[in-house]
Amino acid sequence: MMKSKIWLVLLIAVGLICSTTLVGSAAQAGGTLVFGSSGDAVRLDPADVTDGESIQRMDNIFDGLVEYKSGSTEIQPCLATSWETSKDGKEITFHLRKGVKFHDGTDFNADAVVFSLRRQYDKGYLPWHDYGEWAYWGYMFSDVEKVVKIDDYTVKLVLKTVNASIMTSLAMFTVNIVSPTNAAKWGPDTFKHPAGTGPFKFVEWVKADHIALEANDNYWRERPKLDRLIFKVVPDPSARLMALEVGEVQGIEYPDPTHFDRIKSNPDLKLLTEPGMNVGYMAMNTGYGYKDANANGVRDADEPWVKTPGYFEPLTKKKVRQAINYAIDKKSIVDNLYKGTAIVAKNGMPPFMLGYNDDIEDYPYDPQKAKKLLAEAGYPDGFEVTLYVMPVSRPYMFDPPKIGEAIQGYLAAVGITVRIYQVDWGTYLQETEAGNHQMCLLGWTGDNGDPDNFMNVLYGPNACSIGTAGNYGFYNDEEAQDLLSKALQTYDESKRAEYYQKVQEMIHEAAPWVYLAHSNQNVVFRANVQGYVLHPTSRKFFYPVWIE
Amino acid sequence: MKWYIIKRLLMLIPVLLGTSIIAFSLIHLAPGDPARTMAGEHASQRTINAIREKYGLDKPIYIQYGIWLNRALHGDMGRSIVSNEYVTKEILDRFPNTFELTFFAMILAIAIGTMAGIISASKQYSALDYTFMGIALFGISMPVFWLGIMLMMIFGVYLRWLPIGGRINILIPFHRITGFYLLDSIITGNFAALISTLRYLILPSTALATIPMATIARVSRSSMLEVLRQDFIRTERAKGLSERVVIYKHAVRNAMIPVITVIGLNFGLLLAGAILTETVFSWPGIGRYVVSAVRMRDYPAVQGCVLFFAFVFVIVNLVTDIMYVYIDPRIHYE
Numbered sequence: 001m002m003k004s005k006i007w008l009v010l011l012i013a014v015g016l017i018c019s020t021t022l023v024g025s026a027a028q029a030g031g032t033l034v035f036g037s038s039g040d041a042v043r044l045d046p047a048d049v050t051d052g053e054s055i056q057r058m059d060n061i062f063d064g065l066v067e068y069k070s071g072s073t074e075i076q077p078c079l080a081t082s083w084e085t086s087k088d089g090k091e092i093t094f095h096l097r098k099g100v101k102f103h104d105g106t107d108f109n110a111d112a113v114v115f116s117l118r119r120q121y122d123k124g125y126l127p128w129h130d131y132g133e134w135a136y137w138g139y140m141f142s143d144v145e146k147v148v149k150i151d152d153y154t155v156k157l158v159l160k161t162v163n164a165s166i167m168t169s170l171a172m173f174t175v176n177i178v179s180p181t182n183a184a185k186w187g188p189d190t191f192k193h194p195a196g197t198g199p200f201k202f203v204e205w206v207k208a209d210h211i212a213l214e215a216n217d218n219y220w221r222e223r224p225k226l227d228r229l230i231f232k233v234v235p236d237p238s239a240r241l242m243a244l245e246v247g248e249v250q251g252i253e254y255p256d257p258t259h260f261d262r263i264k265s266n267p268d269l270k271l272l273t274e275p276g277m278n279v280g281y282m283a284m285n286t287g288y289g290y291k292d293a294n295a296n297g298v299r300d301a302d303e304p305w306v307k308t309p310g311y312f313e314p315l316t317k318k319k320v321r322q323a324i325n326y327a328i329d330k331k332s333i334v335d336n337l338y339k340g341t342a343i344v345a346k347n348g349m350p351p352f353m354l355g356y357n358d359d360i361e362d363y364p365y366d367p368q369k370a371k372k373l374l375a376e377a378g379y380p381d382g383f384e385v386t387l388y389v390m391p392v393s394r395p396y397m398f399d400p401p402k403i404g405e406a407i408q409g410y411l412a413a414v415g416i417t418v419r420i421y422q423v424d425w426g427t428y429l430q431e432t433e434a435g436n437h438q439m440c441l442l443g444w445t446g447d448n449g450d451p452d453n454f455m456n457v458l459y460g461p462n463a464c465s466i467g468t469a470g471n472y473g474f475y476n477d478e479e480a481q482d483l484l485s486k487a488l489q490t491y492d493e494s495k496r497a498e499y500y501q502k503v504q505e506m507i508h509e510a511a512p513w514v515y516l517a518h519s520n521q522n523v524v525f526r527a528n529v530q531g532y533v534l535h536p537t538s539r540k541f542f543y544p545v546w547i548e
Numbered sequence: 549m550k551w552y553i554i555k556r557l558l559m560l561i562p563v564l565l566g567t568s569i570i571a572f573s574l575i576h577l578a579p580g581d582p583a584r585t586m587a588g589e590h591a592s593q594r595t596i597n598a599i600r601e602k603y604g605l606d607k608p609i610y611i612q613y614g615i616w617l618n619r620a621l622h623g624d625m626g627r628s629i630v631s632n633e634y635v636t637k638e639i640l641d642r643f644p645n646t647f648e649l650t651f652f653a654m655i656l657a658i659a660i661g662t663m664a665g666i667i668s669a670s671k672q673y674s675a676l677d678y679t680f681m682g683i684a685l686f687g688i689s690m691p692v693f694w695l696g697i698m699l700m701m702i703f704g705v706y707l708r709w710l711p712i713g714g715r716i717n718i719l720i721p722f723h724r725i726t727g728f729y730l731l732d733s734i735i736t737g738n739f740a741a742l743i744s745t746l747r748y749l750i751l752p753s754t755a756l757a758t759i760p761m762a763t764i765a766r767v768s769r770s771s772m773l774e775v776l777r778q779d780f781i782r783t784e785r786a787k788g789l790s791e792r793v794v795i796y797k798h799a800v801r802n803a804m805i806p807v808i809t810v811i812g813l814n815f816g817l818l819l820a821g822a823i824l825t826e827t828v829f830s831w832p833g834i835g836r837y838v839v840s841a842v843r844m845r846d847y848p849a850v851q852g853c854v855l856f857f858a859f860v861f862v863i864v865n866l867v868t869d870i871m872y873v874y875i876d877p878r879i880h881y882e
Contacts (some may be wrong), residue, residue: 032719042631050587132632133602135587138595191632207641208832210718230718234830238697242705243712243830295593426580426845468593 031547032228033529035540036240036252040208040233043191046176047120048132052395055173056253056540057211057231061103062176062196065094065113066167070544071533073277073353073449075167079108079177079197089162089491096153100220102179103202104195110149115180117147131188136174140447141166142297162489164496165450172448173539199224199543208233225531225546244269244524250547251525251532253540257339257398268527274534275343276521277350279454280396280443282387282407282514283472284324287316289435292465299462299481308435308466308474314383315438321511323373325363327414328407332365334517337402341522345515347504349454350446352536354493355500360508370414382415388432388440392425395538396443396519403516404441433469442472449537451500456484459507473512480506549873552881556866564858571854572616575847576609582629582845603629605847616851625855626848628841635852639834643856644727645715646833649825650818652749653756658811661761665768665807669776670795680765687762696755696828703751710751713830717744752829756822760814767810771803778802804875812868819864820857 041054046062049055067078080094100108119128120137121144143163148156159166169175182195194202197220200213210232215224232249234240237256243249245266255263255271263271288305292298314320330344346362349355374382389404390397397403401422408418418439423431432440446453457463461481463471480503487499507513521538528548535541583599600606604615619626625635664684668677704712716722716729722741725732733741775781776799784794823835834853841849872879 034718048632130602133586133595133599135595135599188632206715206724206832207638208836209715209830212718232714232718232830233832234713235836236693236697236713236828236830239700239713239828239830242700245705246708246712248712248714292593424578424580425843426582426585430581430584 031226032230033226033251033542033545033547034230034232034249035542036234036243036249037231038233038235038237038240038254041205041211041231044194044202044205044211045132045191046173046178046194046196047116047134047136048191049173050135052538057213058173058176058194058196059198059539060200060213060229060542061194061198061202062173062178063198064171064173064176065096066170068171068449068535068537070541071535073168073171073536075171079113085491089489090159092157092159092166093150094155094157096155097220098153100197101218102182102195102197103216104179104182104185106179106181106195108177108197109152110155111152112177112180113155114147114149115183116177117144117175119183120174121146127187128183131183131190134174136172136447140169140172140174162491164488164491165448165452168448168450200226200229203228221543224543226542229542241524244526247526250529251523253523255522255524257341257522260339260341263524269524270527270529271522271524272532272534273341273520273522274536275350275352276395276519276538277353277446277449277536278396278443279345279348279350279458279518280342280394280441280516281345281348282328282439282441282516283432283437284315284321284439284512284514285310285312285435285437285472286321286474286476286510286512287311288476289464289466289469289474292468295468297462297465297468299464305476306466310435310437312385312438314377314379314385317377318510319373319377320379322363323370323377323414324411324416325511325514326366326373327370327416328410328514329365330362330514330516333403333406337399337406338517338519339398341398342517342519345518346508348459348507348513348515349451349500349504350518350536353446353449353451353454355451355455355487355497355504357501357504359501360504363511367410367414374414374416379415382417384417384419385411386419386421386438388421388423388428388437390425390428390441391422394443395445395521396517397441398519400441432472433467435466435469435472435474437472440472446537451496452484452488455500455503456488459503460484475507475510475512477506477510549881553866553870556862556869560859560862563862564855567858568617568620568851568855569613571851572613572847573609575842575845575850576612578845580845581605582847585844586629599629603847612847616848620855625852628846628849630841630844630846630849635848638837638849639852639856641727642832642834642837644729645831646819646822646826646835648728648730649749649752649756649822649831649833650815652753653818653822654760654811654815656753656757657761657764657814660757661764662768662804662807664761664765666772666795666800666803668765668769669772669803670791672773677769681769684762684765687758688766690758691824692755692759692822693824693828695758696752696825699751699755700828711748713752713828714748715745715832716741716748720744752825752831755829756818756825760811760818763810763814764807768803768807771806772799775799775803801875805872808868808871808875812864812871816861816864819860 037053039053041057042051043049043054046058063079065080066075069076079097081097083092083094085092118125120134123129143160145158145160150156179195183190186193199216199219201216203212203214205211210230213229215227217223234243240252241259244252263269285308289308290299290303290305293303334342334344346360347357390400404420411418444458457470459471459475461476461478464474464476483499483503487496530546530548531544583596583605586599587596604612628635628638664680668680671677700712703710720740723736729745733745784798823839826833826836838853
């Protein structure tokens with residue numbers, strides 16, 4: 001008797017738990033959007049993050065002085081209403097928007113701007129400077145000397161040298177403006193309690209689970225249409241898609257390309273896709289770099305060219321590098337390994353950017369020609385070479401091991417034996433930056449949408465510094481550096497474009513890279529989610545989004 | 549008994565010290581540099597050096613260990629290099645999640661596993677026996693992530709009975725106190741949250757329970773079989789006791805000792821993180837955390853997790869040993 005009662009109770013309990021009617025999958029109250037992210041944020045201070053997940057949250061809580069126009073890398077006013085550049089190009093004066101308040105009630109003004117930036121570059125600005133690593137400052141803003149308050153609503157940015165990319169850089173998340181009173185309140189824990197001027201306010205962060213934001217009713221623009229915006233961590237791509245299919249989340253990032261057919265055939269879902277601001281390539285070490293003794297990122301007169309540890313005779317020859325370019329069938333790699341979610345690359349920067357050289361004719365797939373060039377270079381029987389293959393998938397290369405194998409196959413067909421080398425990601429970066437590799441797979445996702453952020457950091461001879469190289473082909477033509485530096489020091493866009501196009505021609509001829517692909521960025525939403533616009537930098541702005 | 553427990557707890561000191569030294573050397577021997585990983589793909593040398601200096605990574609390893617140990621003895625496990633949060637807090641934020649999942653999975657595994665084992669043994673070579681042991685074999689061989697995805701497809705996508713993944717329906721207002729969601733929802737009298745938490749627990753704990761369930765079923769079957777062949781069972785049957793009393797009252801208790809050992813081991817293992825289950829079911833647990841900490845070479849976080857796991861293991865083992873006393877009155881600890 002007793003037993004049967006227990007069973008009955010159990011049965012009812014199970015029924016209750018399984019019944020979807022009682023609690024059910026969440027109803028769409030007002031406008032709550034749950035976005036399925038692939039990982040958790042790391043920190044919530046915009047100046048102290050480098051990973052896409054943290055940036056995704058920051059971009060909806062904070063504003064900068066300037067911002068990108070929707071869907072483009074052009075700049076428009078945001079917290080600064082206007083600005084003017086001094087004659088010598090070294091001072092930019094910003095006029096700030098009045099009447100804007102931070103989420104904690106603090107007034108937005110010149111002090112906030114100075115605080116947000118100064119804490120990043122001024123070692124003596126304590127304790128604030130000690131509260132973060134400010135990883136981006138040294139690399140994107142090292143040309144900034146200081147930020148000065150002129151009056152409550154005017155600030156001046158003083159540059160050490162003219163830098164044509166600085167305005168685009170100012171649209172980056174790292175120079176978003178944070179509330180100084182909030183920072184004073186939380187001290188070293190401010191990274192957990194963000195307060196900006198943006199469209200959404202921070203509500204809670206449940207570690208590894210979700211971050212919830214709510215609409216900022218006092219936003220200086222129109223109030224956002226969504227009431228709540230929640231970033232939920234769903235690490236597994238299959239689970240992410242399933243959660244979207246059943247409506248537990250309304251949008252997801254990084255869908256698995258093998259699921260695209262399933263997504264396209266589902267009328268409840270829509271796939272948004274667009275060329276991303278990236279490039280994936282195979283670099284060939286041309287042999288020489290320099291030791292940047294004073295760590296200034298520039299090769300000075302007393303820093304001579306020396307052999308890199310990965311120096312390999314055949315790859316120092318232009319004909320060999322061109323032969324390898326002819327030997328690889330990029331189209332097939334893009335179709336089969338990028339699953340068609342990319343376009344074939346012929347230059348080292350994406351096609352939609354200023355200064356892209358579309359006149360360049362790509363090396364066609366031609367194994368015969370490759371063999372001929374190898375023979376001319378003195379290697380009729382080929383040689384053996386090591387290829388570093390990335391252990392992780394990156395937005396510019398989904399499946400490096402398979403791409404490595406494909407390249408191995410193509411090169412074997414022209415007599416080159418490829419040994420594949422793999423090591424963990426941190427070490428991989430360390431070794432390739434030190435020039436240990438003969439050939440390596442890598443790529444780049446742009447930071448700010450300026451061509452300098454591709455051309456100079458990836459292909460400039462100054463980036464051939466052994467140990468911190470960004471130029472993994474160790475392409476060290478000084479004429480190229482000259483052109484790249486000129487391009488950075490002029491504000492004339494057509495002039496800049498001309499310089500970058502010339503450098504691309506030079507790189508094409510010297511061929512230290514096999515440019516493989518520019519991969520698309522993809523997000524998937526429920527069909528009733530409206531207003532989302534993909535941004536070339538892959539940053540995610542939810543301000544204009546609403547749910548129908 | 550009291551002295552035994554105190555002695556065992558004192559043993560924690562050398563165990564933790566030893567583990568910390570081994571963990572510290574291993575992670576530092578592994579290639580990779582946390583400062584490098586932290587700073588991103590194109591950071592300047594200056595930034596990297598600054599990070600190294602800030603976290604003391606530029607010092608020789610024995611000095612780093614000394615500094616760490618000194619802090620740890622003062623109860624400070626340090627801040628994570630990656631998240632800048634206190635490691636202790638990172639662990640305590642996630643452990644309740646893993647604990648609830650594991651606890652649930654173990655209840656399932658024990659209930660179903662022992663029952664299946666006992667029935668199989670008492671009906672040896674019957675169709676039921678073969679079915680149970682067949683399922684157990686299947687359970688041991690099946691990859692957890694595959695099972696997880698299948699469960700989600702069936703119960704989440706097609707039948708829509710249960711949610712796909714997560715800890716609780718995040719749209720339900722919920723106040724976290726202890727981090728143990730079941731407990732918190734009961735304390736706050738939040739019925740909706742309680743039901744939601746249970747709903748979110750079912751699939752992951754089922755997936756997680758399969759392997760221990762299968763192990764427990766097999767061990768309890770063989771242990772039962774051994775007991776059932778012993779003289780006292782024959783005597784009891786000869787005395788005319790019903791089969792039910794023989795098996796459930798006398799045989800089971802004697803057969804449980806090896807089963808408890810298996811349960812203890814599995815429980816400890818699962819508490820140290822069910823990495824795959826946590827990933828597939830978007831479970832914010834400690835397993836996922838420790839994997840990413842290792843990958844990022846987040847030394848303080850790895851150190852903290854390893855110590856914590858060692859501690860949990862020792863405690864679980866101690867509890868297991870104490871359980872023996874209650875199951876088998878012949879066992880005494882001096």
